[in-house]
Amino acid sequence: MKLHSMQHLATAQVVIAIISSLMRRRNERRQSRDQITREIRIEGDRARDELMSYLLSSDLCHSMIRMSSSAFLGLCDMLVRDGGLRATLHVSVEEQVAKTLYVLGHNVTHRELSFFFRRSRETTFRHFHNVLQAIIELEDKYLTQPDGSQIPSEIFNSNRFHPYFKDCIGAIDGTHIRVKVPSAEAPKYRGRKDYPTQNVLAACTFDLKFTYVLPGWEGTTSDSRIIKNALIRPYPLRIPEGKYYLVDAGFMLRRGLITPYRGERYHLKEYSRNPPRNPRELFNLRHASLRSAIERAFGVLKKRFPIIASSTEPHYGLETHKEIIFACCILHNYLMGVDPDEALITQVDNEIRDEAGDEYRASGENNEETIQGEIIRDEIAVEM
Numbered sequence: 001m002k003l004h005s006m007q008h009l010a011t012a013q014v015v016i017a018i019i020s021s022l023m024r025r026r027n028e029r030r031q032s033r034d035q036i037t038r039e040i041r042i043e044g045d046r047a048r049d050e051l052m053s054y055l056l057s058s059d060l061c062h063s064m065i066r067m068s069s070s071a072f073l074g075l076c077d078m079l080v081r082d083g084g085l086r087a088t089l090h091v092s093v094e095e096q097v098a099k100t101l102y103v104l105g106h107n108v109t110h111r112e113l114s115f116f117f118r119r120s121r122e123t124t125f126r127h128f129h130n131v132l133q134a135i136i137e138l139e140d141k142y143l144t145q146p147d148g149s150q151i152p153s154e155i156f157n158s159n160r161f162h163p164y165f166k167d168c169i170g171a172i173d174g175t176h177i178r179v180k181v182p183s184a185e186a187p188k189y190r191g192r193k194d195y196p197t198q199n200v201l202a203a204c205t206f207d208l209k210f211t212y213v214l215p216g217w218e219g220t221t222s223d224s225r226i227i228k229n230a231l232i233r234p235y236p237l238r239i240p241e242g243k244y245y246l247v248d249a250g251f252m253l254r255r256g257l258i259t260p261y262r263g264e265r266y267h268l269k270e271y272s273r274n275p276p277r278n279p280r281e282l283f284n285l286r287h288a289s290l291r292s293a294i295e296r297a298f299g300v301l302k303k304r305f306p307i308i309a310s311s312t313e314p315h316y317g318l319e320t321h322k323e324i325i326f327a328c329c330i331l332h333n334y335l336m337g338v339d340p341d342e343a344l345i346t347q348v349d350n351e352i353r354d355e356a357g358d359e360y361r362a363s364g365e366n367n368e369e370t371i372q373g374e375i376i377r378d379e380i381a382v383e384m
Contacts (some may be wrong), residue, residue, distance in 0.1 A: 052094060062341070065101035066304050071339040072097070082141065083134030091127065099124055100131035104328060107307040109315055135327040142333040145203075145211045146170060148240030154206035160286055164380045170211060171294040172203045172245045172257070174223045177215075179321060180314045191219030195311065198318070200325060201226045203237060203245060206290065208297040208345070209336050210329045212237050215322040223250045227257070244376065246291040254369035258377055260284045283381040292352060299348035301332045304341075
C-alpha cells in the first residue's frame with residue numbers, strides 16, 4: 001500500500017515537472033515574441049520618424065506629397081483647427097496627412113502604402129478616410145461661389161477683356177474621370193471614353209480656383225443636362241443677377257451662360273497664324289482665352305493628383321471617389337494660394353495651346369433665356 005502511494009506521488013511529481021517545463025517554455029516564447037514585437041514596433045517608429053523628417057527637409061517633398069513642407073505643415077494645422085482631425089495614440093496628424101497626400105498624388109493602393117509606412121492596411125485605410133473627411137470640412141472655406149460684386153482682376157487689368165467682359169464671373173466646363181461601378185451599370189457611365197466615367201461639372205475663377213464642383217453624373221450625361229440640374233438642386237450653382245459664366249458650345253446659350261458663336265473659328269490654335277477677320281471671330285478668340293481658365297484648372301488639378309487622372313479602374317467605389325474629387329479640388333484651391341507651382345501651370349498651358357480642341361453639338365433650345373444670351377453676346381461683339 002505504501003509502495004503504491006509512493007508510485008502515485010512520483011508520477012504526480014513528474015507530471016508537475018512536465019507541466020512546469022511546458023509553461024516555462026511557453027512563457028519564454030511569449031516573452032520572445034513580445035520582445036520581437038517591441039523591436040519591430042521600435043524599428044517601425046524609427047523608420048517612420050526618419051521618413052517624415054527626410055520628407056519635410058528635402059526637395060522630395062513636392063514630388064512625394066505635391067506641396068512644399070511649409071504648405072504641408074500649414075495644411076496640417078488647418079485640418080486640426082477647422083477639420084477636426086486628431087492624432088491617435090501612436091500616429092501623428094502629420095503622418096496621417098502625408099499618407100493621404102501620397103495616395104492622392106501617386107494613386108497607390110493601401111497595400112503599397114502600408115508597406116511604405118510600415119502600418120497595417122486597416123490602419124492606413126482608416127487614416128485615409130479620416131483625413132479625407134477633414135479636408136471636405138474645409139469646403140465652405142475653399143469652395144466659395146462669387147457674388148459678382150467685383151470685376152475679376154484678370155479682366156479689369158486687361159484692355160483685351162475690359163470693359164467687354166466686365167460682368168463675367170468665371171468659366172464652367174465638365175471633365176470625365178474614370179469610375180468604378182457594377183458591370184450592370186457600366187453602360188450608362190461609358191460616354192466619350194472606352195471605359196466608365198463620371199462627368200464632373202465645375203466652375204472656376206480666372207485665378208484657376210474652383211468655386212463649384214458637382215461630381216457623380218454618368219459619363220453619358222450631357223453638360224447641358226447637368227448644368228440644368230446644378231441650377232435647381234438644393235446646393236445650387238448660383239449666378240448673380242446681371243452676371244454670367246463663359247461656357248463652350250456643348251452648353252445651352254442663356255442669360256447667365258454665354259457660349260461662343262457657332263460656325264466661326266474658336267479654338268486658340270486656329271488664331272495662332274490668322275488673326276480674327278470679323279467681330280464674331282474676335283469675340284470667339286477672347287472668349288476662348290478667358291474660358292481656357294477652366295481647362296487650365298482641370299489640367300493642374302489632374303497633374304497634381306493623378307488619382308483622378310488615371311485611366312485605370314479606381315481602387316474605390318463611386319461615393320468614395322466623389323469625396324476624393326471634392327478633397328482634391330479643395331487642396332488645389334489651398335495650394336493655388338500658398339504654393340501654386342508655376343512650372344506645373346506652364347506645363348499645362350503649353351499642352352492646352354497645342355491642343356486643337358473638340359467640337360460639341362449645341363443645345364437646340366430657343367426660348368427667352370436663349371434670346372437674352374444672344375443679346376449679351378452680340379452687344380459684346382459689337383462693342384469690341
